[in-house]
Amino acid sequence: MPNASGPDRIPALDDKRPVLSLLTSHWLGMLGVALVTTAGCSWLFVLPLHMRGRVDNPYIGLLAFIGIPMVFFLGLLLIPVGMYLGKRRIVRGFAVVPNRRAIFQRVALFIGIMTAINLVIGSQLTYRAVEQMDTNQFCGQSCHVMKPEFVSHLTGTHQKVACVDCHITPGASGWFAAKINGAHQLRLVAFNSFPRPLPSGLASNRLAPSAETCEQCHSRERSSGSKLRVITGFKDDQANTRIDTVLMMQVGGGKAAGIHSAHMGAGVEIRYAATDSTRQTIPWVEYHDAAKGQTRSYVTADAKPDAIGSLPHYTMQCADCHNRPTHTFDLPDKAVDKAMATGDIAASLPFAHKTGVAVLKASYTSDEEAAQKIPAAFEAFYREKYPEVAAKQADDIRRSGAALLAAWQRNVFPEFRVTWGTYPNNLGHSDSPGCFRCHDESHNTVAADGGAKKAISQDCGLCHETLAVEETKPAILKSLGLLPAK
Ligand code: HEC
Ligand code: HEC
Ligand code: HEC
Ligand code: HEC
Ligand code: HEC
Structure with missing residues (x-):
C-alpha cells in the first residue's frame, strides 16, 4: 500500500477502490470531478428556479446558463487530462493488481454510466445556455454596453420582437456567425475596450440582411397604399401653440406604385456606393429594372469616377430606409x-x-x-x-x-458617448439627410445611359402629398375630424 515518496515510489492503485483511485490519480482529475459534480448540483438547484420563472434577473440567468455550463464542461475536460497525467501511477497500479480484467470492466462501466449521465446533464445545460443567449435580457442587459439599444427597444412597435429576430440570420450558419461575433464582443467588453458609441449596425456591416429578418415577418409584395401621417409639434411661444404637419405617404408596394415599389418592387434592384461607414454620403447609385430591362447609373458632380470602384457597394434593402425601426432616437x-x-x-x-x-x-x-x-x-x-x-x-x-x-x-x-443625433434616422429628411442622400437633384444619370440628363428627383409630391406643414389647426385635420376638441 502507499509508501514513502521518491521517483520509484509512486503510490500504487488501491485495488479495492480502483475507480476512485483512477479518477484521483492526479490532482487535475480530482479537480475535474469536483467541478462536474458542483456544476451538476448547482444546475439541478437553479433549474427549478428557472422553471418557476424566477430568473428574470439577467445576471442569475448568465450564471445559471452560461457560467455553470462552462464550469461543467471544464470539469469534464479535466478528468481525462488528469487520468492522462496520472498515467504512470495507474499503469504501475495495474501491474500489482491481481485481477486486471475485472478492474477494466468496472472502470469501463463506471466511465460509461458517468458519461451517459453527464451527456444528459450536459446537453440540457447547453440547450439552456443557447436559449438564454437568445433572450432580450442577455442581449440587452447582461451585456450592458447595448443599453441604448435595449432602452429604445422597450418602447415602440417592435418591443415584442426579440433582438435575435432582427439581428441573426435564421439557420445554423447565421447562429454560428452570431455566436462567434458575440464571443468577440464579449472579449471587448471583458477588456473594456468596446467602441463608444457602438458603431451602428449598418456601419459595422454586421446587420443580418433584411431579407432574412424583416422580410420573414413583412412581405415586400404587400401593398400598403397611401398612409396618413400626422406629426404634431409645438411652438416656442408662451402658449406652446400646437402645430401639425400632415403628409399622405405614398408607400405603395407590390403592384401599386410608390416608395416601396420604386426601390423594392419585383425585378427592381438599386445598388449604391458610400464614402463613409454610416452610408450618409452616397456618390454613386445604380437603378436596375429587370422587367423593363433598364439600367441607369447616377453620380454626383463631385464624385471621382476612379475612386467609386474602390468604395464599398451595397444593394438597397429595408434597413437602408428603416434603419431605426426599433432603436429610434429623437432630437x-x-x-x-x-x-x-x-x-x-x-x-x-x-x-x-x-x-x-x-x-x-x-x-x-x-x-x-x-x-x-x-x-x-x-x-x-x-x-x-x-x-x-x-x-x-x-x-x-x-x-x-x-x-x-x-x-x-x-x-x-x-x-x-451616445448623445442627441449620434444615430441618424434615414426614414425622412428633416433631422438627417435620409432620402435626400440620393434624392437631392444632384445625382445625375451618366452619359452612357443615353437620353437627356436626369436626376434622382426631390419633387415634394414624389413621396408624400404635403397636406399641411406646421399649421395651427390645419383644415385637413378639421375635415378628417382629427383636431382635438380644445
Ligand atoms: C425590428 C428589428 C430590430 C430589433 C427587434 C432589434 N434591433 Fe437592434 N438594430 C436593428 C437595425 C435595423 C439596426 C441598424 C441601425 C443602423 O445601422 O442605423 C440595429 C442596430 C443595433 C445595434 C448597433 C448600434 C446601433 O444603434 O445601430 C445594437 C447594439 C443593437 N441593434 C442591439 C439590439 C438589442 C440588444 C436588441 C434587443 C433588445 C435589438 N437590437 C433589437 C433592428 C432591430
Ligand atoms: C418577428 C416579426 C417582425 C420582424 C422580424 C420585423 N417586424 Fe416590423 N413589425 C412587426 C409587427 C408585428 C409590426 C406591427 C404591426 C402593427 O401593429 O401594425 C411591425 C411593424 C413595422 C413597421 C410599422 C411601424 C410603425 O411604427 O408604424 C415598420 C416600418 C416595420 N415593422 C419595419 C421592420 C423592419 C425594417 C424590420 C427589419 C429590420 C422589421 N420590421 C422586422 C413584426 C416584425
Ligand atoms: C426607399 C425607402 C424604403 C425602403 C427601401 C423600404 N421602405 Fe418601408 N416605408 C418607407 C416609408 C417612407 C414608409 C412610410 C413611413 C411613414 O408612414 O411615415 C414606409 C412604411 C413601411 C411600413 C408601414 C406601412 C404600413 O402599412 O403600416 C412597413 C411595415 C414597411 N415600410 C416595411 C418595409 C419593409 C419590410 C421593407 C423591405 C422589404 C421596406 N419597408 C423597404 C420607406 C422604405
Ligand atoms: C440609395 C439611394 C436612394 C435613397 C437613399 C432613396 N432613394 Fe428613392 N430612388 C432611388 C432611385 C435610384 C430611384 C429610381 C430612379 C429611376 O427611376 O431611375 C428612386 C425612386 C424613388 C421613387 C419613385 C420616383 C418615381 O419617379 O416614380 C420614390 C417615390 C422614392 N424613390 C422615394 C424615396 C424615399 C421616401 C426615400 C427615403 C425614405 C428614398 N427614396 C431614398 C434612390 C434612392
Ligand atoms: C424622396 C422622398 C421625399 C421627397 C422628395 C420629399 N420628402 Fe418630405 N418626407 C419624406 C419622408 C420619408 C418623410 C418622413 C415621414 C415620417 O416621419 O415618417 C418626410 C417628412 C417631411 C416633413 C415632416 C418633417 C417632420 O418630421 O416634421 C415635411 C415638412 C416634409 N417632408 C416636406 C417636404 C418638402 C417641402 C419636400 C420638397 C422639397 C419634400 N418633403 C420632399 C420623403 C420625401
Missing part, C-alpha cells in the same frame, strides 16, 4: 414634441416647449447629474419667472420635469 425638439403630444409634459405651462428643449440641450456628464439637474432646472424656471404658476401648477411642473428627464434617459447615454 431634443422632437422628444419634447412627443412628450407634449401625449400630455406627459403639460402644454398649459407657459414656455414649456422652449424651456424643455433648452433644458434637454444642456450638457450633463452622467445619469446622476441629469437626474438631479433636469427636473430641478425646469422647476427653477417657473419658480423664478412664474412664481404664481409655480405655486398653482406645482404638480404639473413636477410631472413635466420627470417626463423631460425620461426623454433624456431614452436618448442620451454619456457612459457610452
Whole structure:
C-alpha cells in the first residue's frame, strides 16, 4: 500500500477502490470531478428556479446558463487530462493488481454510466445556455454596453420582437456567425475596450440582411397604399401653440406604385456606393429594372469616377430606409414634441416647449447629474419667472420635469458617448439627410445611359402629398375630424 515518496515510489492503485483511485490519480482529475459534480448540483438547484420563472434577473440567468455550463464542461475536460497525467501511477497500479480484467470492466462501466449521465446533464445545460443567449435580457442587459439599444427597444412597435429576430440570420450558419461575433464582443467588453458609441449596425456591416429578418415577418409584395401621417409639434411661444404637419405617404408596394415599389418592387434592384461607414454620403447609385430591362447609373458632380470602384457597394434593402425601426432616437425638439403630444409634459405651462428643449440641450456628464439637474432646472424656471404658476401648477411642473428627464434617459447615454443625433434616422429628411442622400437633384444619370440628363428627383409630391406643414389647426385635420376638441 502507499509508501514513502521518491521517483520509484509512486503510490500504487488501491485495488479495492480502483475507480476512485483512477479518477484521483492526479490532482487535475480530482479537480475535474469536483467541478462536474458542483456544476451538476448547482444546475439541478437553479433549474427549478428557472422553471418557476424566477430568473428574470439577467445576471442569475448568465450564471445559471452560461457560467455553470462552462464550469461543467471544464470539469469534464479535466478528468481525462488528469487520468492522462496520472498515467504512470495507474499503469504501475495495474501491474500489482491481481485481477486486471475485472478492474477494466468496472472502470469501463463506471466511465460509461458517468458519461451517459453527464451527456444528459450536459446537453440540457447547453440547450439552456443557447436559449438564454437568445433572450432580450442577455442581449440587452447582461451585456450592458447595448443599453441604448435595449432602452429604445422597450418602447415602440417592435418591443415584442426579440433582438435575435432582427439581428441573426435564421439557420445554423447565421447562429454560428452570431455566436462567434458575440464571443468577440464579449472579449471587448471583458477588456473594456468596446467602441463608444457602438458603431451602428449598418456601419459595422454586421446587420443580418433584411431579407432574412424583416422580410420573414413583412412581405415586400404587400401593398400598403397611401398612409396618413400626422406629426404634431409645438411652438416656442408662451402658449406652446400646437402645430401639425400632415403628409399622405405614398408607400405603395407590390403592384401599386410608390416608395416601396420604386426601390423594392419585383425585378427592381438599386445598388449604391458610400464614402463613409454610416452610408450618409452616397456618390454613386445604380437603378436596375429587370422587367423593363433598364439600367441607369447616377453620380454626383463631385464624385471621382476612379475612386467609386474602390468604395464599398451595397444593394438597397429595408434597413437602408428603416434603419431605426426599433432603436429610434429623437432630437431634443422632437422628444419634447412627443412628450407634449401625449400630455406627459403639460402644454398649459407657459414656455414649456422652449424651456424643455433648452433644458434637454444642456450638457450633463452622467445619469446622476441629469437626474438631479433636469427636473430641478425646469422647476427653477417657473419658480423664478412664474412664481404664481409655480405655486398653482406645482404638480404639473413636477410631472413635466420627470417626463423631460425620461426623454433624456431614452436618448442620451454619456457612459457610452451616445448623445442627441449620434444615430441618424434615414426614414425622412428633416433631422438627417435620409432620402435626400440620393434624392437631392444632384445625382445625375451618366452619359452612357443615353437620353437627356436626369436626376434622382426631390419633387415634394414624389413621396408624400404635403397636406399641411406646421399649421395651427390645419383644415385637413378639421375635415378628417382629427383636431382635438380644445
Ligand atoms: C425590428 C428589428 C430590430 C430589433 C427587434 C432589434 N434591433 Fe437592434 N438594430 C436593428 C437595425 C435595423 C439596426 C441598424 C441601425 C443602423 O445601422 O442605423 C440595429 C442596430 C443595433 C445595434 C448597433 C448600434 C446601433 O444603434 O445601430 C445594437 C447594439 C443593437 N441593434 C442591439 C439590439 C438589442 C440588444 C436588441 C434587443 C433588445 C435589438 N437590437 C433589437 C433592428 C432591430
Ligand atoms: C418577428 C416579426 C417582425 C420582424 C422580424 C420585423 N417586424 Fe416590423 N413589425 C412587426 C409587427 C408585428 C409590426 C406591427 C404591426 C402593427 O401593429 O401594425 C411591425 C411593424 C413595422 C413597421 C410599422 C411601424 C410603425 O411604427 O408604424 C415598420 C416600418 C416595420 N415593422 C419595419 C421592420 C423592419 C425594417 C424590420 C427589419 C429590420 C422589421 N420590421 C422586422 C413584426 C416584425
Ligand atoms: C426607399 C425607402 C424604403 C425602403 C427601401 C423600404 N421602405 Fe418601408 N416605408 C418607407 C416609408 C417612407 C414608409 C412610410 C413611413 C411613414 O408612414 O411615415 C414606409 C412604411 C413601411 C411600413 C408601414 C406601412 C404600413 O402599412 O403600416 C412597413 C411595415 C414597411 N415600410 C416595411 C418595409 C419593409 C419590410 C421593407 C423591405 C422589404 C421596406 N419597408 C423597404 C420607406 C422604405
Ligand atoms: C440609395 C439611394 C436612394 C435613397 C437613399 C432613396 N432613394 Fe428613392 N430612388 C432611388 C432611385 C435610384 C430611384 C429610381 C430612379 C429611376 O427611376 O431611375 C428612386 C425612386 C424613388 C421613387 C419613385 C420616383 C418615381 O419617379 O416614380 C420614390 C417615390 C422614392 N424613390 C422615394 C424615396 C424615399 C421616401 C426615400 C427615403 C425614405 C428614398 N427614396 C431614398 C434612390 C434612392
Ligand atoms: C424622396 C422622398 C421625399 C421627397 C422628395 C420629399 N420628402 Fe418630405 N418626407 C419624406 C419622408 C420619408 C418623410 C418622413 C415621414 C415620417 O416621419 O415618417 C418626410 C417628412 C417631411 C416633413 C415632416 C418633417 C417632420 O418630421 O416634421 C415635411 C415638412 C416634409 N417632408 C416636406 C417636404 C418638402 C417641402 C419636400 C420638397 C422639397 C419634400 N418633403 C420632399 C420623403 C420625401
